[in-house]
């Protein structure tokens with residue numbers, strides 16, 4: 001029997017501002033999969049995520065199915081509660097007087113903001129997650145006063161509070177310094193190793209961020225999948241040089257991570 005799918009996208013072309021941004025995309029991710037999307041600026045990564053969230057729609061004739069829910073026949077508000085999307089662009093919603101703890105707690109109902117009094121056990125869970133991501137000292141600090149890296153940690157803690165079935169990490173390390181990034185990647189690896197039932201999509205423009213636990217993926221360029229499949233097969237110099245439009249050499253470290261250097 002075929003494995004169940006968490007994501008099924010077929011014949012999807014997405015237009016924004018009158019321009020075709022995603023071109024006739026076909027993509028599948030199995031439930032419990034750990035999948036990466038690598039692409040340069042403007043490749044279409046965020047547009048693809050917006051399509052999965054139902055914020056952007058492909059033209060007629062496409063199929064988008066997420067966690068078994070076929071778009072056009074499903075309640076997107078309910079579906080979004082099962083998806084944790086962590087994106088630096090969410091920070092535009094954080095310019096408020098919410099504190100770190102309130103922001104994390106808003107994850108309970110998948111809303112940006114608190115619309116009910118949380119239960120004591122929900123507060124405990126939120127505090128435990130903040131501790132795990134080393135941002136518990138930010139509980140009473142207003143979000144807009146935090147650094148970008150601190151905000152990202154808060155957003156990740158918030159995302160996990162929803163107990164999601166699908167986690168989309170949209171360039172989560174982009175604002176972090178080197179130590180912060182390595183800490184975050186370690187936590188992501190831990191999540192990937194301890195929550196086998198959760199599907200994780202990791203989006204990045206940095207090759208070195210793709211941990212070996214993300215064993216399959218795609219390289220996206222100009223709204224098209226230029227290669228997809230097993231991590232080891234597609235992260236090669238030829239594919240990467242073509243996707244980023246420059247000659248790239250790869251160095252592989254002992255833990256199986258790749259580092260790009262210019263030729």
Ligand SMILES: Nc1ncnc2c1ncn2[C@@H]1O[C@H](COP(=O)(O)OP(=O)(O)OP(=O)(O)O)[C@@H](O)[C@H]1O
Pocket residue numbers: 016017018019021039040041042043044045046047048205
């Ligand atoms: N609302 C919009 N209207 C018109 N064009 C858009 C819109 N949103 C995105 N685009 C264009 O679509 C292309 C892909 O953008 P997208 O944000 O999906 O790329 P990305 O891979 O996420 O890039 P980055 O790594 O820079 O965030 C870009 O050329 C962008 O200008």
